[in-house]
Amino acid sequence: MTEPQPDPPVAPPQLEPMPEDWRRALAVVAHPDDLEYGCAAAVAAWTDAGKQVAYVLATRGEAGIDTLEPERCGPLREREQRAGAAVVGVSVVEFLGHRDGVVAYGPALRRDIAAAIRRHRPELVVTLNHRDTWDGNAWNTPDHVAVGRATLDAAADAGNRWIFPELAAQGLQPWGGVRWVAVAGSATPTHAVDARPGLERAVRSLLEHRTYIEALTDEDPETHARGFLTRVATAAGERFGGTPAVAFELFSR
Numbered sequence: 001m002t003e004p005q006p007d008p009p010v011a012p013p014q015l016e017p018m019p020e021d022w023r024r025a026l027a028v029v030a031h032p033d034d035l036e037y038g039c040a041a042a043v044a045a046w047t048d049a050g051k052q053v054a055y056v057l058a059t060r061g062e063a064g065i066d067t068l069e070p071e072r073c074g075p076l077r078e079r080e081q082r083a084g085a086a087v088v089g090v091s092v093v094e095f096l097g098h099r100d101g102v103v104a105y106g107p108a109l110r111r112d113i114a115a116a117i118r119r120h121r122p123e124l125v126v127t128l129n130h131r132d133t134w135d136g137n138a139w140n141t142p143d144h145v146a147v148g149r150a151t152l153d154a155a156a157d158a159g160n161r162w163i164f165p166e167l168a169a170q171g172l173q174p175w176g177g178v179r180w181v182a183v184a185g186s187a188t189p190t191h192a193v194d195a196r197p198g199l200e201r202a203v204r205s206l207l208e209h210r211t212y213i214e215a216l217t218d219e220d221p222e223t224h225a226r227g228f229l230t231r232v233a234t235a236a237g238e239r240f241g242g243t244p245a246v247a248f249e250l251f252s253r
């Protein structure tokens with residue numbers, strides 16, 4: 001008679017490959033550096049494939065550096081963001097001018113993002129974790145929650161001519177062509193992109209936020225950037241056949 005064996009460990013559910021049958025993406029986040037910490041390796045792969053990607057930032061991140069007053073910090077972080085975007089093939093970077101740290105979820109934010117979606121007419125919209133916490137019990141910031149939620153909502157608002165009629169009056173016709181909203185940094189991802197081809201550029205893209213990183217950590221900036229992005233990609237890869245990955249939670253429309 002054999003001893004009862006313990007159950008084998010349950011493999012975590014595997015992530016699906018992200019859809020690739022689209023041409024234009026718009027990434028909408030709260031702050032400079034959100035996309036570089038979140039999903040720049042995927043953006044690099046997309047622009048390599050000839051897809052257009054544009055960035056919209058709700059704020060200039062002017063409250064992000066303790067030692068730098070907002071009037072000086074905002075323009076500096078805007079420059080760092082444009083440089084970081086260029087590294088992964090993104091030349092269109094827009095700032096909505098909301099105040100860093102106190103971005104309010106509501107109709108004004110939804111309207112600004114819906115307007116951006118109508119300007120760029122993306123099939124894929126990308127944003128950052130909109131939930132109260134990151135994986136585990138690390139509290140998220142109110143700006144990420146507000147912008148992420150408003151972006152999920154604005155994907156629908158952009159196609160409705162009656163919700164923000166003032167946009168059509170400005171020449172921004174409804175765009176109902178958003179097929180998915182992909183949330184980076186989600187604790188419950190569903191899809192992924194192979195991070196390997198874009199990972200080195202993602203590191204350099206994050207390194208463009210040098211002033212921010214130097215204020216954030218005593219670690220060497222390159223060690224910090226490479227270490228963070230490699231850890232996250234390796235962890236996601238455990239659910240993507242062992243391939244380092246950028247994971248997204250995909251909401252279909």
Ligand SMILES: [Zn+2]
Nearest residue numbers: 030031034144
């Ligand atoms: Zn942020």
